[in-house]
Amino acid sequence: MNKDDKTLDAHFDHLLNQLEVEKAPASLTRRLKRIPQEERSDKPRWPWLFPGPLPKWVMAPAFAAVPLALLVVVMMQPRQPSPAEVEQARQDLAVAFAYLDKVGNRTGNQIQTVIGGELRHSVKDQLSEHMPFTEQSLEEETT
Amino acid sequence: MKISIFRKTLTLCATLLISLPVMAQEDTLKDFPGYVDFGELSSIFGEPSVQISVGESLLGLVGSLSASEDPEAAELFNRLNGVRVNVFETTSMASGAIDFVKDTSAKLSELGWESVVTVNSADEQVRIFMMINDSQVEGITVMAVEETEAVFVNVIGSINPEELGKVMNNFDININGDDSEHDEDDATE
Numbered sequence: 001m002n003k004d005d006k007t008l009d010a011h012f013d014h015l016l017n018q019l020e021v022e023k024a025p026a027s028l029t030r031r032l033k034r035i036p037q038e039e040r041s042d043k044p045r046w047p048w049l050f051p052g053p054l055p056k057w058v059m060a061p062a063f064a065a066v067p068l069a070l071l072v073v074v075m076m077q078p079r080q081p082s083p084a085e086v087e088q089a090r091q092d093l094a095v096a097f098a099y100l101d102k103v104g105n106r107t108g109n110q111i112q113t114v115i116g117g118e119l120r121h122s123v124k125d126q127l128s129e130h131m132p133f134t135e136q137s138l139e140e141e142t143t
Numbered sequence: 144m145k146i147s148i149f150r151k152t153l154t155l156c157a158t159l160l161i162s163l164p165v166m167a168q169e170d171t172l173k174d175f176p177g178y179v180d181f182g183e184l185s186s187i188f189g190e191p192s193v194q195i196s197v198g199e200s201l202l203g204l205v206g207s208l209s210a211s212e213d214p215e216a217a218e219l220f221n222r223l224n225g226v227r228v229n230v231f232e233t234t235s236m237a238s239g240a241i242d243f244v245k246d247t248s249a250k251l252s253e254l255g256w257e258s259v260v261t262v263n264s265a266d267e268q269v270r271i272f273m274m275i276n277d278s279q280v281e282g283i284t285v286m287a288v289e290e291t292e293a294v295f296v297n298v299i300g301s302i303n304p305e306e307l308g309k310v311m312n313n314f315d316i317n318i319n320g321d322d323s324e325h326d327e328d329d330a331t332e
Contacts, residue, residue, distance in 0.1 A: 081201055086208060089201040093220075096195050096228045099294050100307075103287040107260050107269055 172198070172225045177274045177282015177299040179256075181229070181247065187239050188231035188293050195228035202226070202300075215306055223300035231293040236266065240288045244268045247286065256284065266290055283307075 024032075081089070172178050185191065197205075206220030231237075248270050252258065255274065262269035267289045274282035280303070285296040298307075 081204060086201065086204050089197050090205050090209070092195040092197050092228075093202075093205060093226060095193065096197070096226045096296060096298075099193075099228055099230065100283075100285060100296055100298075103269060103271070103285050103294060103296070106267075106287065107262055107271070 172227075172299055175224050175282070175299050176255075176276060177224070177297070177302075179251065179272075179282070179284045179297045181295050181297070184229055184231070184293075184295060187243050188233060188237050190231075191229045192232045193228060193230035195226065197226045199224045219303070219306045223298065223302070225297075225299040227295075227297040227299070229295040233291060233293060236288070236290050237293065240293060241268055244270060244286050244288055248272070251284065256282075 173180070202220045202223045202225070206217040209220070210217040233240075245268075248258065248261075251270075251272050256272040257275055258270065259273050260269060260271035268286070269288075270284075270286045272284040273280050274284075279301060281299075281301060283296070283298040283302060285294065287294040
């Protein structure tokens, strides 16, 4: 390298040092910074299970599963019925037994219609041993 | 579109969760020999006017709460596993009702239920069945179908019929809202 070349190099260095660094536009900077993240998220996490890129909604059931799992746990807990529910159950039972009673009475009446009042007693006496709810109509009848 | 699928999934999950306890209760009752699956009653009789299903836990609580005032009832309730009632109000004998009662009766007989009472007429069908194992009543099933009403009752559990009669007498309830039953009795006398 001769003297002229060295002078030329020094001149270029001087000129380059005088140049200011040009700033890239903000939008371009943001876009460039986003590239590594996008490349990472596009890669399938379990390539043997999902060979292609995962659609975004795939994660929705997973997020929904958390509150649902909590709800299941809460609902599976044995809950003590309230006094109102117990009273309702008692009334329901009363209605249920009233229907049993009604069918028993109706059956007793049917027996009487078919075979007559006298024979009804002997039939119903036998029946009442196994089905006491037919007894009540017999008691009402005798009173 | 994606939101719609997500909402549908959530709705489906929520529906399943809400129906879980009911299904669980029915499932536990199904294991008892005294349980009867009546099938799709509403397809023949329409919507029920009365539908009652009291499970074991509520029966136990009712039993323990009524122990002081009615020990016999408490004793009975503690041994019951479930009480199910379906009542349908009809304006005429529902189409297929008689066949349904006969088919169900045949199925119950095949399953080992003993027929206790049968009323078999064109305008009235009554069947009362009991499931008896080792001289112990484990279930009572009543099917009573007439022109204006269809009643299906299934009492599940260890039942002493004598106790049942006493407890029924203690319940003072008139489901007709009048004295028609008593009047009928008096009239036939």
